[in-house]
Amino acid sequence: MKRELLFFKPIARKTVWGGTTVKEYFHYPDMEDGVGQAWAFADQPGGLSNECLTPSLSGMTLHEIWDNYPEVFNSRYEKFPFIISLVGPEDDLSIQLHPDTASAKHYGFNSGKDEAWYFLEASNSSLIYGHHAENQASLVERLQHRDFDGLFRRIPAHKDDFVYLPAGIIHALGKNNVVYEIQQATDLTWRIYDYERVDNEGQHRELHLSQALDVLNHVTDESIAQAISRVVANEHTGDGYTFNTYRTESVFSVARLRCHGQGNISKEGYWLCTVTEGSGIFNGERISCGDNFIVSAECQSMTFSGDFIVMITTETR
Template sequence: MYNEPIFLNPAFQERIWGGKKLKTEYNYDIPYEHTGEAWVISAHPNGPSIITNGPLAGKTLKDAWEQKGELFNKAADNNEVYPLLIKILDAANDLSVQVHPDDTYAREVEKQPYGKTECWYVLSADAGAEIIFGHHAQTREELEQMVDEGKWDELLRRVPVKAGDFVYVPSGTIHAIGKGIVILETQQSSDITYRVYDYDRTDAQGNTRELHLDAAIEVTTVPHQTPNYDQLEEVTGGLKAKRLVTEKYFTVYHWDLDGATEKEKDADFLQVSVVEGKAKIIVDGKAFAIEKGDHFVIPATVDTYQFNGQAEFLVSYPSK
């Protein structure tokens, strides 16, 4: 019986638009001057998280998924890859305008198991910060023409955001995170991105980054559809839980803890990110100190647990 949370160290990714907030705001030992992403709960081969405690210390989350399926209530004949990926992104500059394919396109064209539906919880945002979310083209022909002619101001939908905002981004949605925004992203475990526009930026060698216009136009939803999703709140002891979204691939909650609460796990396993404050999680009488920047999985082998402290969490689990 594995009767404790599975704590994880992030894998970091260098990005042309990245900065230093993953160090200054989350105290991570970042390896790059432009560190754009921390893959904080990841079993993806491009950046798996490392387990830091218990019998699996030193192994990756991918190892645990493949070798200890009982921790995730995974059937022995389940050969699918770990379904979700959690990141924190520091956009010191604008991200490229991009779009992701759905599962069918990813499997048929890219030979990858998942497309990419994602969602964002805004952790911090500079005054006036904006995201790009969707487009104004009414037909695919109009989309292609506006892209060819570089009519970006006419084409792209810009939306202001602030800390605490939540955005659900289904596959097929043109999008970009704007300068001055830090987000926690919950997504399918996929690294497929089709870049539409990159502001004609160049890297340190003077090279522009590759665009993927044919694939992007093919997978983009036209006309743009703003998704609807029901949100609800419930309070249990010292914990206020707000469900941000529940849909085909994942369910995501924001938990606000002020005091103590006891919980029963209501999914096969939970992914938990501490985004503010300090607290303790208690399992079978053993307390584990947790604070902003910590990330862990509550495995299927843990049925009940307690929290005590003042903290905020983003909590997610895959849909069945």
């Protein structure tokens, strides 16, 4: 199993802002319409744990592999620490934020929820990051009075943007984006505003203003500039590939491997990999867009060839 790639079946998640983007972009023809995101890697309550497709472990869940084959991960965590999601909204997501560790523990979770986005596609689209209130007191007052007009800071989105979203930051993903999303495994979101939408039963989704006010962080122009990267980050170039790592201050590390020929690369720890473009060969196995696979922590060097892009998440070391 040392060099074997462990492929996993994505978990489809239907949403009020979903459609057909995810299944079309990532080549998941069996997915229903209305899916807004697919969890590439997750181990959440209610049996939401990805199924392994690799013959040697076929049918085992990520949860079972985590428990029975710890050498694959060599992790410092007791539970699988991330949710990796492939997101294709056809309507704007709710304006929201995520809890810090203290707040999350109050609700029975082990950690807060930092998040990051890498924009695979962005067509006349945007994101919300922060607000235009003069200070924290003004922000709280406007939120309490539901004075949302012109409050949230909307920023144009571009292909290859990387956005880091620490807990407590007001944010929202706009429609017409395709995003590779990294989250800590605390599946907890505080909605502030949801455009007065209703679900299939005609009900408004729950808002969580009081909880949000407890963890709300004020942002400055400087902090926004630091959080949104529109330049190639920490680039390393080798024969047949470029490798970029992206800045976060969280427990996860994010990278992009772009192969344009053939090459080899070394690593530490396990890699959670999603092919977001093209196809090729990786450690002797064929990969193509939409594939999600783990490279074991035991495998310290990889060989590859082809023309593809792989997004990679691993634990910060």
